[in-house]
Amino acid sequence: MIRNRVTYRTVDGVRIPGTWRHVFIHNGRYFLTDLRVYADGLVDCWGLVTLEEFEEKLRSGWVATDLPDGAPAAAHGMARWKFSEPRSQLTPELLLAEVKDTIDQLNDRPDSTGRCLAAVDAFLEDRTEENRALARDAFLAVPVTKRRFALGDMDRKDWPLRVLVAGPGGRTYLSFDEQVTQEDYDRALAYFEERSRLKAEWQTRTSADGPATPYAPAVHLPPFAAKERVMDPGLRGLRNDYPAPITVGEVDYPSVAHAYWALSLARPEDHDAVATADSGAAAQEIAAGAPCREGWEQARTAVMTSLLRAKYEQHSELAAILLATNDSTLLYEDVYSSFWGESGGRGRNWLGRLLELVRSDLHMHRSGIPVL
Structure with a gap:
């Protein structure tokens, strides 16, 4: 089933990967619909059910593998028709086995x-x-x-x-x-x-580059408002607005958020107002009403990468927290920016991805790997 049919659902901010195929259900008439299978073993076919419940839907014929000649059928919003000499390659046993294999594949287990x-x-x-x-x-x-x-x-x-x-x-x-x-x-x-x-022979030619996907569970970085540093911030220390002062050039900023929004502005007086704002949120609010530097949109990810590197180079205790996330996917929640963060499974999550890049930088330096 997997092939290129990729989908997911979101649970507590974490994406559960899945895939799908077309099936018919028998609900009065036969309806063409999507059967979605997820890595956690749940199946969605007009309702999220367990594998055992899905098997019962198959046995009862509600998920249909036998298509009677002359039976009415429909695809919502597309067409209605009647079957004429239908041929189905599936049986309940085959479809169930296919779904079980798919769950194994989604979890990188042998099917x-x-x-x-x-x-x-x-x-x-x-x-x-x-x-x-x-x-x-x-x-x-x-x-x-x-x-x-x-x-x-x-x-x-x-x-x-x-x-x-x-x-x-x-x-x-x-x-x-x-x-x-x-x-x-x-x-x-x-x-x-x-x-x-x-x-x-092939294995001897292929370098051991590491796994293609993370082995550690995804890590969610929810919003957290803090004006003062704490002894053990945990994952809160990975947020851009956490008060970890950084020095960029000869200028000190209270946090990455202050630095980012201040550097985005065209006028020096706006820069200074943002750089001294009470919080990262206040810095963003001030910046929203001021003119932006020309070309900022194209340069912003590079700027953010530099600021994140400065933060974790200048704060070893926060670098340790970032390194402790192992190879987890980092989901940086941001309800205001679908570019920098994600919320409810939507968003490009650039901050999460850049944090993973900086984490890799830290591992590289700790391992003493030379950079050309």
Whole structure:
């Protein structure tokens, strides 16, 4: 299901990734709708339900895999029609297996295909009939609609797999396949041995660059108003308006927020008023009524990056808090700016992303990695 169909829902400010496909539901007539599957195991098909509740919707026919000839159907806002000689590749069992696989994929866990290939590897390491039986069971647990794609080989499809798990003299799951000969079996073994060789060769060529996605849970940085520093600010210390004075050039600013809004202004007198405002929020309010520097919109992310680097270089205790977030995605909540922050799952979250960049800078310096 995953492919390029990406969606999400937001829970307590955290995005739960998901994907979707089209299905029919039977609610009086048959309606074409979206089936959304999320990483936390919940499924949305005209209502958010657990996997067990979704299975019951399948068993009852409310989520329809059997489409009767002549039955009325509709797609909301698009069209109405009647089925004429409908053909469905799905059954309740296949769709449920597909959804379970999708949940595994969204959590970077081995799905039925991954478990099958692991069982095949175990058999190739120790070629006992017991291990072959385990590999055969794992292969047959892959939804039949996905078996041909298990090896990612569009020339051979699943031929080597079904021959390997059947064994010499055995029968595959396809009725039109003939009995597996020793020659067929040897060819299948040779296929997997060559596949293993190429995989090992590829792994030696690929550098260990690290995971593509964070291993730590996302971190939410909610708004916090503070005029004075505290002994242990926690995540509040990562907010731009937290009173951590920074020096930029020869000018001292009470916080990153003061510096950012002051530097955005064209007139020196406005700069000074913002730089001495009572709080970061007050600095932003003053800046909102003053003319901005020319070209500021195109330069603002670079300016913000420099200010964040100054903050964490000049405050080691706050740098320690940022480093403690590990590789988490940082969600910087901002109800006023969908550019800098996010709110309710909406927004570009540039501040969160720049904080992750500065965190990487800190790790680089601590590790002594040279910069060219």
